[in-house]
Amino acid sequence: xxxxxxxxxxxxxxxxxxxxxxxxxxxxxxxxxxxxxxxxxxxxxxxxxxxxxxxxxxxxxxxxxxxxxxxxxxxxxxxxxxxxxxxxxxxxxxxxxxxxxxxxxxxxxxxxxxxxxxxxxxxxxxxxxxxxxxxxxxxxxxxxxxxxxxxxxxxxxxxxxxxxxxxxxxxxxxxxxxxxxxxxxxxxxxxxxxxxxxxxxxxxxxxxxxxxxxxxxxxxxxxxxxxxxxxxxxxxxxxxxxxxx
Amino acid sequence: xxxxxxxxxxxxxxxxxxxxxxxxxxxxxxxxxxxxxxxxxxxxxxxxxxxxxxxxxxxxxxxxxxxxxxxxxxxxxxxxxxxxxxxxxxxxxxxxxxxxxxxxxxxxxxxxxxxxxxxxxxxxxxxxxxxxxxxxxxxxxxxxxxxxxxxxxxxxxxxxxxxxxxxxxxxxxxxxxxxxxxxxxxxxxxxxxxxxxxxxxxxxxxxxxxxxxxxxxxxxxxxxxxxxxxxxxxxxxxxxxxxxxxxxxx
Numbered sequence: 375x376x377x378x379x380x381x382x383x384x385x386x387x388x389x390x391x392x393x394x395x396x397x398x399x400x401x402x403x404x405x406x407x408x409x410x411x412x413x414x415x416x417x418x419x420x421x422x423x424x425x426x427x428x429x430x431x432x433x434x435x436x437x438x439x440x441x442x443x444x445x446x447x448x449x450x451x452x453x454x455x456x457x458x459x460x461x462x463x464x465x466x467x468x469x470x471x472x473x474x475x476x477x478x479x480x481x482x483x484x485x486x487x488x489x490x491x492x493x494x495x496x497x498x499x500x501x502x503x504x505x506x507x508x509x510x511x512x513x514x515x516x517x518x519x520x521x522x523x524x525x526x527x528x529x530x531x532x533x534x535x536x537x538x539x540x541x542x543x544x545x546x547x548x549x550x551x552x553x554x555x556x557x558x559x560x561x562x563x564x565x566x567x568x569x570x571x572x573x574x575x576x577x578x579x580x581x582x583x584x585x586x587x588x589x590x591x592x593x594x595x596x597x598x599x600x601x602x603x604x605x606x607x608x609x610x611x612x613x614x615x616x617x618x619x
Numbered sequence: 620x621x622x623x624x625x626x627x628x629x630x631x632x633x634x635x636x637x638x639x640x641x642x643x644x645x646x647x648x649x650x651x652x653x654x655x656x657x658x659x660x661x662x663x664x665x666x667x668x669x670x671x672x673x674x675x676x677x678x679x680x681x682x683x684x685x686x687x688x689x690x691x692x693x694x695x696x697x698x699x700x701x702x703x704x705x706x707x708x709x710x711x712x713x714x715x716x717x718x719x720x721x722x723x724x725x726x727x728x729x730x731x732x733x734x735x736x737x738x739x740x741x742x743x744x745x746x747x748x749x750x751x752x753x754x755x756x757x758x759x760x761x762x763x764x765x766x767x768x769x770x771x772x773x774x775x776x777x778x779x780x781x782x783x784x785x786x787x788x789x790x791x792x793x794x795x796x797x798x799x800x801x802x803x804x805x806x807x808x809x810x811x812x813x814x815x816x817x818x819x820x821x822x823x824x825x826x827x828x829x830x831x832x833x834x835x836x837x838x839x840x841x842x843x844x845x846x847x848x849x850x851x852x853x854x855x856x857x858x859x860x861x862x863x864x865x866x867x868x869x
Contacts, residue, residue, distance in 0.1 A: 496668075
């Protein structure tokens, strides 16, 4: 019963978020600010984890699959497909849920308990739209871009690990990543990033917006936002895989 | 003028406000006083629409605020300024950005005009030159004054102050009280201050409404409050030895 009530509240919040803005110029400014925060702010962590994804993927594939019957180019193919379809969109977004999502819920939650949201309401501003819409727009636009970068770096990381560990040559790796490449997988990966961006921003904003109490509750809201986002990401990962693969 | 008529407010089974009626005139500093948990902040939040009343009416110059939806309330809300207990300044913005925020949202003023308006109101609250500071760099009293500056930036007709003296030393409290009182007279606005600070009551209480356990028990001004025959009000006022001594002296 509580889940249905919360879900209904979440849907109502999302509907009110997409109502007409009071002043588009102010919203555009906020969206730009959030895009910089989400995009540039997350670039470092995305780059680091992506390179390591690729490296680990290449080394583990080599360890588990390579024998005299399987060509070495398989390392490139498997690193490419696991990176594009799973590692980059899903695992990177799980990490981003920790970085971006918890920041969203704690920022909005703190604004709630310090009456900043009440101040917006009294001014006659749709606080839901003003606070949440720019975050959702920033996440659904910047996550696919970050995942694009992540895909390139993960594949590059695989090449680096493969060549440095003498598992295969550069030519074999490049042959592996170009053989049997299905461009649709890239779009599925980017589609996942779009969906996860929406889930992380909206679920965490919902948790922050309805925070009651003090700093302890802000922390709890942040944790809840992160946990629910991760569960929703994994659920939609399965749904998308089932529908499009 | 703001009128509250037969207002009831319940949270679940708990009735917090019971049949409150009062009117607040322009150019007057109106105080809502009462002990902690008496319902005065709830009444204030009902008046500004942060809580919906269970029944009753809140009229802003004969316009019934309680029957309007969010969009219909916007024109009235533009006429409302509010100072929150913790000032509720936006942490990510400078003092000037905090003040011009409502101007950005609802006016077509040029950047220079908005800057001038921010500087003017900051000067009015004796904080000239603090435009580029962030709320974290301000003291409690300065935050309150920036809160007042933001509240009056849109030239409001109604000003609400929720415990403006909480967390401030007596000297700064008096500065804030006097500032609210001066602005009320200067701009001829209807000001409602929720407080339990007796210094404020004696300093600026031109019209005082005393709330006890969600009900209105007394109404008057700072001249006759010490002589009231109301038992609950007396218990509230004379809880401190200072006020008892003041009455004896009188």
